[in-house]
Amino acid sequence: MGRYIARRLGQGLVVIFGVTIFVFVITRLIGDPVKFMLPLSATPEQREARRAAMGLDASIPTQFVRFLRDLVRLDLGESTYVRGQSALSVVFDYLPRTIQLVGLGMLFAVVLSIPLGVLASRKPGGITDRVLTTLSLIGLSMPQFFLGFMLLIAFTVKLQWFETGPGPWTTNLILPAVCLALPAIGRLSIVVRSSMIDELNTQYVKVAKAKGMTQRRILGVHALRNAGIPYVTLLGWEIIRALAGYTVVVESVFNWPGLGFMAKTAIKNQDFYLIQAIVFVIAVIVVLLNILIDVAYKVLDPRVDLQ
Amino acid sequence: MRWTFVSTLSRGNDLKKRYRILGALVSLSVVVAACGSDDKGSSDTTSQGGGAAVEGAEITIALGSEPTSLDPHIVDDGAERAINDNIYETLLSRDAAGVLQPGLATALPTQIDDVTWQFKLHEDVKFHDGSAFDSASVVASVNRIVKLVADAKTDNDGFYKTLTGATAVDATTVNITTDGPDGVLPARMYWLKMIPTAAETSEDLSEALVGTGPYKFVSRTVGSDIKIEANADYWGDAPSISKVTFEFVAEGGTRLAGLKSGKYDLITNLPPQDVDQAPQPVDIQGQEHPVLILDTDEGITADPNVRLALNLAVDKQAIIDQVFGGFAVADAAQILSPSVLGFNSDLTPVAYDAEKAKQLITDAGLEGATIQLVGEAGRWLNDREVLEAVAGYWTAAGLKVQLDILEFGAYLDVLFDRESRADAIFVSSSNDILDPDRQLSTYYQAGGIGSSNTNEELSALIDEGRQQLDPAARQATYEKAVKIAADGSYFVWLASNSDLYGLSERMSWTPRVDSKLLVKEMSVTS
Numbered sequence: 030m031g032r033y034i035a036r037r038l039g040q041g042l043v044v045i046f047g048v049t050i051f052v053f054v055i056t057r058l059i060g061d062p063v064k065f066m067l068p069l070s071a072t073p074e075q076r077e078a079r080r081a082a083m084g085l086d087a088s089i090p091t092q093f094v095r096f097l098r099d100l101v102r103l104d105l106g107e108s109t110y111v112r113g114q115s116a117l118s119v120v121f122d123y124l125p126r127t128i129q130l131v132g133l134g135m136l137f138a139v140v141l142s143i144p145l146g147v148l149a150s151r152k153p154g155g156i157t158d159r160v161l162t163t164l165s166l167i168g169l170s171m172p173q174f175f176l177g178f179m180l181l182i183a184f185t186v187k188l189q190w191f192e193t194g195p196g197p198w199t200t201n202l203i204l205p206a207v208c209l210a211l212p213a214i215g216r217l218s219i220v221v222r223s224s225m226i227d228e229l230n231t232q233y234v235k236v237a238k239a240k241g242m243t244q245r246r247i248l249g250v251h252a253l254r255n256a257g258i259p260y261v262t263l264l265g266w267e268i269i270r271a272l273a274g275y276t277v278v279v280e281s282v283f284n285w286p287g288l289g290f291m292a293k294t295a296i297k298n299q300d301f302y303l304i305q306a307i308v309f310v311i312a313v314i315v316v317l318l319n320i321l322i323d324v325a326y327k328v329l330d331p332r333v334d335l336q
Numbered sequence: 337m338r339w340t341f342v343s344t345l346s347r348g349n350d351l352k353k354r355y356r357i358l359g360a361l362v363s364l365s366v367v368v369a370a371c372g373s374d375d376k377g378s379s380d381t382t383s384q385g386g387g388a389a390v391e392g393a394e395i396t397i398a399l400g401s402e403p404t405s406l407d408p409h410i411v412d413d414g415a416e417r418a419i420n421d422n423i424y425e426t427l428l429s430r431d432a433a434g435v436l437q438p439g440l441a442t443a444l445p446t447q448i449d450d451v452t453w454q455f456k457l458h459e460d461v462k463f464h465d466g467s468a469f470d471s472a473s474v475v476a477s478v479n480r481i482v483k484l485v486a487d488a489k490t491d492n493d494g495f496y497k498t499l500t501g502a503t504a505v506d507a508t509t510v511n512i513t514t515d516g517p518d519g520v521l522p523a524r525m526y527w528l529k530m531i532p533t534a535a536e537t538s539e540d541l542s543e544a545l546v547g548t549g550p551y552k553f554v555s556r557t558v559g560s561d562i563k564i565e566a567n568a569d570y571w572g573d574a575p576s577i578s579k580v581t582f583e584f585v586a587e588g589g590t591r592l593a594g595l596k597s598g599k600y601d602l603i604t605n606l607p608p609q610d611v612d613q614a615p616q617p618v619d620i621q622g623q624e625h626p627v628l629i630l631d632t633d634e635g636i637t638a639d640p641n642v643r644l645a646l647n648l649a650v651d652k653q654a655i656i657d658q659v660f661g662g663f664a665v666a667d668a669a670q671i672l673s674p675s676v677l678g679f680n681s682d683l684t685p686v687a688y689d690a691e692k693a694k695q696l697i698t699d700a701g702l703e704g705a706t707i708q709l710v711g712e713a714g715r716w717l718n719d720r721e722v723l724e725a726v727a728g729y730w731t732a733a734g735l736k737v738q739l740d741i742l743e744f745g746a747y748l749d750v751l752f753d754r755e756s757r758a759d760a761i762f763v764s765s766s767n768d769i770l771d772p773d774r775q776l777s778t779y780y781q782a783g784g785i786g787s788s789n790t791n792e793e794l795s796a797l798i799d800e801g802r803q804q805l806d807p808a809a810r811q812a813t814y815e816k817a818v819k820i821a822a823d824g825s826y827f828v829w830l831a832s833n834s835d836l837y838g839l840s841e842r843m844s845w846t847p848r849v850d851s852k853l854l855v856k857e858m859s860v861t862s
Contacts, residue, residue: 064748067491068412069763070778072785073754078488112405113540122558186593193590194583195560284587286402286559299745 030327034320041316046100048312052305053096057089060299062109083109105309106302110295116306120288124310126195127287130280131271133202134209138267142214143260146221147248153226161218168215173275177208177282193284205283209275213267220263224256257329265322273311389844393860394579395601397853398591402559402584406542408529409481412491412768418604418853419562419582423464424529424547427455427474428522432857434675434770434849436522440469440530440548447805450517451500455525457508461571463532464545464552471504476536478502478512481528494774495527517803519810523771550575550856560584564855575856595838601860602843602853606836607717608661614838619663620847622835623767625671626722628709628828629779631757632789636705641696643825646707646760647686649693649733650726656831659721663836667829669822671765671775675849677807678772678814683822686829693733703734710740711762712747717833723762726828757788760828770850772814773802780821794820 063079080086084095099106108116149161184190184204191204228234229252237247276289284290288307295303326333403416408424429439436444440461445453461469482499484490498514498521505511514521532546545553550570554563566578583600585591591603592610603614611617630637630646637643656664666685672678697703709727713720720741727737742750750758763786767775779786782795797817804810821827835851845858 060745064745064752068494069748069751070494070774070785071491072494073752075488075493078493082488110404112411113407113542126559193587194585195557284585284590286584290559297744 030324034324037320037323038316041313041320044316045309045312049100049305049309052308053093053301056299056301056304057092060301061085062299062301065298065300066109105306108295108300108303108306110298110300110303116300116302117310119291119303120306120310123286123288123291125287126285127272127276127280127289129198129202130205130209130276130285130287131268133198133206134271135213135264135268137206137210138213138217139264141210142217143221143253145214146218147225147253149218149222150225150229153222158222162222165215165219168211169213169219170215171212173208173212173278174282176211177205177279180204180208181282195284195286201283201285205279205285208283209271209279213271217260217263217267220259221256224259225252228252228255254329258326261322261325261329265318269315269318272314388862389576389859390842390862391576392578393576394581395577395843395855395858395860396581396583396599397602397855398583398585398594398600398604400584400586400588400591400605403562405540406545406553406556406562407540408531408547409484409492410490410540414851415584419553419564420529420545420547421549421852422551422564422580422855423545423549423553424531425549426527426529427457427525430526430770430848430850432846432848436526439526441525445512445522445525448511450805451514453512453514453521453525454505455510455512457510458571459508461548462569463548464567465532467532467534469530469532469548470507471510472507472533473530474510474512475502475504476533477528477530480531480536480538492527495524495769499524517805519802519804519807520769520771520773523769527769551580554579573856576859577855580855592838595840598840600838601840602845602858603838604853605717606838608663608833608836610838611661611663611836615841616839616843617836618839618845618847619834619836620849621665621673621675621832622849622851623673623676623770623832624716624764624835625667625673625766625832626716626719626762626764626830627667627671627779628726628830629757629761629763629786629788630825630827631759632791632824632826634757635759636700636702636707637759639700639702640824642700642702643828644686645693645696645700645733646730647693647825647828648689648696649729650828650830651688651690651729652685652829652831653688655722655725659718659725660831660833664831664833666831669829670818671779671827671829672772672814672818673767673832673849676767676770676772676775677811678776678801678818680815680818680822682815683819686825690729690732697734704736706736706738708738708740708759709762710742710747710750710758710760712744713741715744716764719762719764722830726762726830752785754783754785761786761788768850773798776814776817777802780817780826789821789824789826791820791824791826 063076063085067076067079084092103117105116108114108119111119145161149158152158185193192200194201234247234252237251276287277292280287280289281293292307295307399415399418401415403419404413405411405416406419408420426439427441428444429437431437438444440458441455442458443456445455448454455474457471457474463469478499478501481490481496482501485493485496498516498518500513500515502510502512512521530548531541535541535544535546550567550572551564552567554565556562561581561583563579563581566575585594588605588607591600592613594600595603595614606614606617630643632638652666656662656666668685669683670680707730709723711719711723723739723741727739730737751761751763765775765779776798778784780794781787781798782790782792794817797813801810801813801817804813835847837847839845842860843858844861
C-alpha cells in the first residue's frame with residue numbers, strides 16, 4: 030500500500046502542477062490586478078510603475094518562467110488584495126473556517142444520510158421509502174443560494190435562532206453547515222438506499238437470514254459495510270465539491286469569512302496570486318482526499334487490490 | 337472656505353410614502369464599494385442622546401468591508417482609515433466642517449521658500465510604544481512615503497508624489513520640501529500619518545500599529561473584527577469611549593439588523609431606503625458626486641448646445657427624491673462640495689427644462705441620434721438607478737440612448753481609454769483630502785484619466801491652482817476653472833448623495849464632511 034500511495038502522490042503532483050499552470054494562463058489572459066489595486070484617480074504612469082514593480086510588464090512567457098521558478102519554492106506571490114501578505118498565508122488565514130464549515134456540514138450529512146437510507150431500504154416502495162425518496166429529491170435539487178436564503182429568512186430573520194457572519198459555531202456555523210449538508214443528505218441517502226437494497230437481495234444476506242441472524246446484525250455489520258464503497262465514493266465527491274465550489278455560495282450567503290468567501294473577493298479584484306494560491310491549496314486537498322478514499326476502499330473491502 | 341449645512345433628515349417620512357409608490361426604482365441591494373465610498377461622511381445633523389456621556393463606554397462599529405492592509409501608508413482603503421484614523425495622527429487636522437486645523441503641529445505651517453514648509457511640533461507627545469514623537473519621526477514618516485512612492489509600493493502617489501523629503505531643524509521644528517511650489521502640501525499633511533522613527537524602513541506596518549493617537553491597537557481576528565482601546569497616555573483630551581470593536585459586515589441588511597438589535601452602535605453606508613428603520617440615522621453632505629463625463633471633442637456631444645441639452649433634460653430633483661430618497665443635494669454645476677477649497681458659490685444647479693432640451697436637440701438636427709452612455713452597477717450608491725433614470729430623460733429629449741452597464745473591469749477600460757472617449761461616462765467622483773487638485777486633475781484637466789476635454793486654458797488653471805501657495809489665490813483660480821467647465825457643460829452634474837450612518841439610541845456623534853470615523857468625537861449617553 031505504501032508504494033501505491035507514493036505512486037498516487039506522484040500522479041497528484043502532476044495534477045496539481047497542471048491545474049496551477051492552467052489557472053496561471055487563464056488569469057493572465059483575462060485580468061489585470063493593478064486596475065483594481067489603485068484608486069480610480071491613479072494616473073496611467075502610476076499604473077505602469079506598479080505593473081513594473083510587480084513584474085507584470087514582462088512578457089507572458091517570462092512571467093511564466095518566473096512563476097515556475099517560484100512555484101518550486103512554494104512561493105505563489107503576494108496577494109494584491111490583502112496587501113503585503115503572501116497569497117499562501119492569506120489562504121491559511123481563511124481555510125480553517127472553510128474546514129469547520131465543510132466538517133460540520135459533512136458530519137450532519139453522514140449522521141443523517143445513513144439512517145435515512147437504511148430506513149428507506151427496508152421496505153422499497155413502501156410509504157416510508159416514498160416519503161424519504163421524495164424528500165431526498167427535493168433536497169438534492171434545491172440550489173444552495175436559494176436554500177440558503179430560505180434558511181436565513183426562517184431561522185435568522187424570523188425566529189432569530191442564528192446569526193450570520195463570523196462567530197461561535199453554535200450560533201453562526203450551524204445554519205450554513207445545514208445548507209451545505211441538505212443537498213448532500215439527499216444524494217447520499219439515495220445511494221445508501223439503493224446499495225442496501227442491492228445488498229439485501231444478495232445470496233449471503235439470504236443465507237444469514239436463513240441461519241437466523243438478527244436483522245440488526247445483518248444490516249449493521251454485513252450489508253452496510255458492503256454498501257460502503259459507493260457511499261464513500263460519493264461522500265468523497267461531496268467533500269470535494271463542497272470545498273471547491275459549494276462553499277463559495279454558502280459562505281457568501283451566510284457571510285462566513287472562509288476560503289470560498291475569499292475566493293469570490295479574489296476573483297472580483299482579479300487578484301491572480303490569491304486565486305492561484307486558493308486553487309493550489311484546494312488541488313492539494315483534493316488529491317490527498319482521493320488517496321484517502323482509495324485507502325478507505327481497502328479498509329472497507331480487503332479484497333480491493335490497490336496495485 | 338465656505339460650506340453650507342443642508343438638513344435632509346426631515347425628508348425621511350416623505351420618503352416612506354414615496355417608496356410605496358416608487359419602490360421599484362430603488363433596488364433592494366445597495367452595494368457600495370469599499371474603496372470608493374466606504375468612508376465618506378460628514379453631517380448636518382447632530383445625534384441626540386439623552387443624559388450625560390458615559391465614561392469608559394464600549395461600542396461596536398460595523399464596517400462594510402475588512403481593511404486590505406493595516407499599514408497607514410500603503411493602501412487607499414476606507415476600512416483601513418476607519419481603524420487607523422483613531423490610532424495614528426497627522427501634523428494637521430480638519431474640524432468637522434473641513435477647515436484645516438493644527439494637529440501634531442502646533443499651528444498651520446509657515447513657508448520658508450517656495451518649496452519648503454516649516455512645521456512646529458507639540459512637545460511631550462509619545463507613541464504607543466513609549467518613544468517620543470519629534471521632528472525625527474516626521475522625517476521618518478516623510479522619508480518612508482517618498483520611498484514607497486518611488487518604489488511604486490503605495491497606492492497613494494496621488495497624495496504624496498510632490499514630496500521630496502524632510503529635515504529636522506531642531507527637536508520640534510521640521511522642514512518639509514516639495515519638488516516645486518505645492519499649494520496642496522498642508523492638505524497632504526492632514527493625510528500623512530506619523531509613524532515612529534524606528535518604523536521608517538519597515539516594509540509593512542500591518543503587524544505593528546504604533547501611532548500617537550487616542551486609541552491603541554488591541555487585537556485582530558482575520559475576517560471578523562479588530563479591537564482598539566483608549567490610550568491612557570494620550571496627549572490630548574481623553575476620549576470618553578474606552579473600547580471599540582470594529583466588525584466587518586459585508587451585507588447591508590445584516591448591518592441594519594445588528595443596529596436594530598443593539599449589537600452595533602454605528603453602521604456605515606446606511607441605504608436611504610432603510611433610514612426610517614434605523615434607531616438614529618444621521619446624514620451629511622460629504623464628497624460623493626455622481627456625474628456623467630461628456631466627450632467635448634468628438635461625436636454628438638462635441639456640440640455645446642447638445643451638452644447643455646443633456647443637462648437640461650435631467651430632472652435632478654426627481655433623482656434626489658426617488659433614487660436617493662431625499663438624501664442628496666443638487667450639484668451646483670461642479671464636482672466640488674461646498675466644503676472643498678475652490679467651490680464656486682456663484683454657480684447654481686442647471687434647472688430642469690425638458691422642453692428646452694428637446695428643442696436644442698431638434699435644432700441640432702439630432703432627433704433620434706444615438707448617444708452612448710457607459711456605466712457600471714454595484715460600486716456606488718444606487719448607480720444602476722441613476723443611469724436608468726438619466727437614460728430615460730435623454731430618451732425623452734429625443735435621443736436614442738445606448739446604455740451600457742458593464743462589469744467593473746470592463747467599465748474601467750472604457751473610463752481609462754485615452755484613445756477614444758465614449759459620449760458619456762458615468763462616474764462617482766470623491767475627494768479624500770478635501771483639496772480640489774486631484775479631483776480636478778483627474779476629471780477636469782485634459783489628459784486626466786477620467787477627463788474628456790482638451791481645453792488648454794482649463795488645464796493651465798488647474799496646474800496654476802496646484803502651484804499657488806496662498807489659499808485665497810487658489811480659491812480664485814479654481815473658481816475660474818470650474819466655471820469654464822460649467823459654462824461649457826463638460827459634464828452632466830447630478831446630485832451629491834449624502835453620507836448616511838445609523839446610530840444606536842445611546843450614541844451621540846456628528847458625522848464629518850471628510851467621512852472620518854473619529855471615535856474620540858463620539859460618546860455614549862446613559
